[in-house]
Amino acid sequence: MxxxxxxxxxxxxxxxxxxxxxxxxxxxxxxxxxxxxxxxxxxxxxxxxxxxxxxxxxxxxxxxxxxxxxxxxxxxxxxxxxxxxxxxxxxxxxxxxxxxxxxxxxxxxxxxxxxxxxxxxxxxxxxxxxxxxxxxxxxxxxxxxxxxxxxxxxxxxxxxxxxxxxxAGGAASLAGGPRASATAAPGPRRATAAATPRHPLPYSSSAELLALCEEQGVGLCDIARANEEALHGREALDAGLDAIWAAMHSCVENGLVTPGVLPGGLGVKRRAPIVREQLDAHDCQPVRERDTSTEWLHAFALAVNEENASGGRVVTAPTNGAAGIIPAVAHYYLRFVPGASPEGIRNFLLTAAAIGSLVKANASISGAEGGCQAEVGSACAMAAGALCGVLGGTPRQVENAAEIAMEHHLGLTCDPVGGLVQVPCIERNAIAASTAVSAARLALLGDGTHLVSLDTVIETMRQTGLDMMTKYKETSEGGLAVNVIEC
CATH class of the missing domain: 3.30.1330.90 (D-3-phosphoglycerate dehydrogenase; domain 3)
Known part of the structure; x- marks a missing residue:
């Protein structure tokens, strides 16, 4: 399957x-x-x-x-x-x-x-x-x-x-989203997972996905596109990806200009507009004192998660608690990578989805089930692999980037203060966005050869989630949730 x-x-x-x-x-x-x-x-x-x-x-x-x-x-x-x-x-x-x-x-x-x-x-x-x-x-x-x-x-x-x-029958999850029928995209069939007109290039593990890439001589985004076009058709797929990116972009833009205090009673101030003002003031100087790309990356992530915490329009990526990482890294790509393009954003999203599919199928993207490693760790892996791909990484480098990112989130707990997606969630997205960029850059310095596979790290994350005490999995019964005084 x-x-x-x-x-x-x-x-x-x-x-x-x-x-x-x-x-x-x-x-x-x-x-x-x-x-x-x-x-x-x-x-x-x-x-x-x-x-x-x-x-x-x-x-x-x-x-x-x-x-x-x-x-x-x-x-x-x-x-x-x-x-x-x-x-x-x-x-x-x-x-x-x-x-x-x-x-x-x-x-x-x-x-x-x-x-x-x-x-x-x-x-x-x-x-x-x-x-x-x-x-x-x-x-x-x-x-x-x-x-x-x-x-x-x-x-x-x-x-x-x-x-x-x-x-009990293993029914597929229900979710919103557009649907369109189309003729299956051409491509070889593999015996490792049942190929159908809807999924002509199936895979159930990163090893199978890499094998497909090698057989076809293509990247992860191309495998994802073949399956997507079989399901939606090229035109509907591109329109859907563009709509997703437009929503992500609007979320960042809104978050960067909306001041105030987040709802919920913790009194958390929205920081993204303040950071944006400081960065704008620095970047308009004739001579810049420092590179601000990392600070902008943080601002993008803060903007999304402050919009999310306020109940605004946001894109699950792959969850709301981790929604700032992928849009922040994608904005970093567009703003700071020479040659970045809208087509690159489509490939970015396709690659991220291919990696996220593996996590969802073989572990979890639910904080209540696996802790924050399942949310922020998954999003960080998706963003790292996607950035590596649009920067020219080979499939094995992309897999390596995703593995590095997830490996360093193993054991991360979900302990929201006051049951709100604010502390530590908002800053955690900003830090994970930095980790994603670092993981992508580190993977590009190698040839894709590494000791721990993405499959191994995903399985380890699943096992860690099972072993994690319930109070550290989105219950507000442990960790920061009980050690921070609510004012």
């Missing part, structure tokens, strides 16, 4: 502050509302939801209940107004004070209160630490409730979701 995940799904345009705690639950609620078909939707008198595990532990700080109410109302993370999501649940009355209303599926008015969403942080369902169960209820004339439908969903990272009822 191929590890391939389309870049148009892996890089999903959504909203902050979390892909697993905001985007995924919104998609789950939207899917649930869609399953209430004609005859059932009209009978619904109440909706309830239970948030389990990590969703229950840090859901309020991540805006999970707001996202659920918005999803029930038919809003989609990829095109909704972020302002319409903020406060969708938190402004509802308690049950004792009456009820608000949600237009279920965008049409059926149903009473809803804050108490219709409950939290069970110490109950972990077997499918994934991020779990939620939605119930639809009807009332008879005597006021007795009967259940019409219930579904349990797992938010598995990056905005991807699974329904528990399909989980």
């Amino acid at each position: 191929t590890a391939f995940v389309s870049a148009l799904d892996l890089f999903s345009i959504g909203i902050g502050p979390s892909s697993s705690h905001t985007v995924g639950p919104m998609r789950a609620a939207l899917d649930f509302a869609g399953r209430l078909g004609p005859g059932t939707l009209e009978s619904v008198d109440r909706i309830s939801c239970v948030l389990f595990g990590s969703l229950g532990a840090t859901g309020i700080g991540h805006g999970t209940p707001d996202a659920i109410v918005a999803g029930l109302a038919g809003l989609r993370p990829e095109d909704c107004d972020p302002a319409a999501v903020r406060g969708a649940w938190s402004t509802l009355p308690r049950a004792a004070d009456g009820a608000g209303t949600v237009l279920l599926g965008g049409s059926r008015p149903v009473p809803i209160t804050r108490d219709d969403i409950t939290f069970a942080p110490f109950t972990r369902l077997p499918g994934h630490p991020n779990a939620m169960t939605l119930h639809a209820w009807a009332r008879d004339a005597a006021g007795t409730e009967r259940e019409l439908l219930h579904e349990t969903y797992y938010s598995v990272g990056g905005g991807f979701i699974r329904r528990a009822s399909e989980d």
Whole structure:
């Protein structure tokens, strides 16, 4: 079975502050509302939801209940107004004070209160630490409730979701993103993973991916493009990649000019505009005192993650908590690498997606499942490999860059202070962006030969995530979350 995940799904345009705690639950609620078909939707008198595990532990700080109410109302993370999501649940009355209303599926008015969403942080369902169960209820004339439908969903990272009822059969993750049919791209078939018209060049490991590159005499981005074009067609693929980059670019631009304090009560100031002003002042001098490329790289990453923390428009890359790394490195490429081009950005995104597919298939991109190594470590590996590729690296150098980046994030915990994607997440993205550039440059100095393979490091990350104590995996029960005094 191929590890391939389309870049148009892996890089999903959504909203902050979390892909697993905001985007995924919104998609789950939207899917649930869609399953209430004609005859059932009209009978619904109440909706309830239970948030389990990590969703229950840090859901309020991540805006999970707001996202659920918005999803029930038919809003989609990829095109909704972020302002319409903020406060969708938190402004509802308690049950004792009456009820608000949600237009279920965008049409059926149903009473809803804050108490219709409950939290069970110490109950972990077997499918994934991020779990939620939605119930639809009807009332008879005597006021007795009967259940019409219930579904349990797992938010598995990056905005991807699974329904528990399909989980045993290994169903593919559900996610937003464009789809288009097209004739399969030409190319040889390999026996290591089943080739289909949708995935003519399948791979399940970096070793298989490198073997494909050698057989074809092409780079990782070319293998990814062949699979993408078989799924979407060239025109739709390029339009989708350009839309992803436009959203990433807008996120950086907005973050660089928006001052203020981030929501949530920690009083964290937005630093990206201040850094931009300092760098602009330095760079406009007739004689520059220093190279500011690394500082700009940091500013780009800060800008994205401050936008994310404020609940703004952001691209999961591959998650929201790690969303600043890939856009920051891509902006670094465009601004500071001679010969950089829009086509280079497309190749950058394709290469990053090829690497991210391997991580998602063979380990995890979920902080609740693997700690921050699964989010920031994965994004750093994707960015490092992608930069190495557009700088002219061979496939083996690209694989080496991704391996270097991930190897030095092994064991990284996820311990957000106050359950917010702010501390240490924002600065962590800036530092990881620097690591990605360093890993790419270091790999280019070699010939691609190295002792530890990317496959080995991905498997090590998976094992490390299993061994990591639960309190260090997006629960706010350990690490900085309990050692930083919230003011």
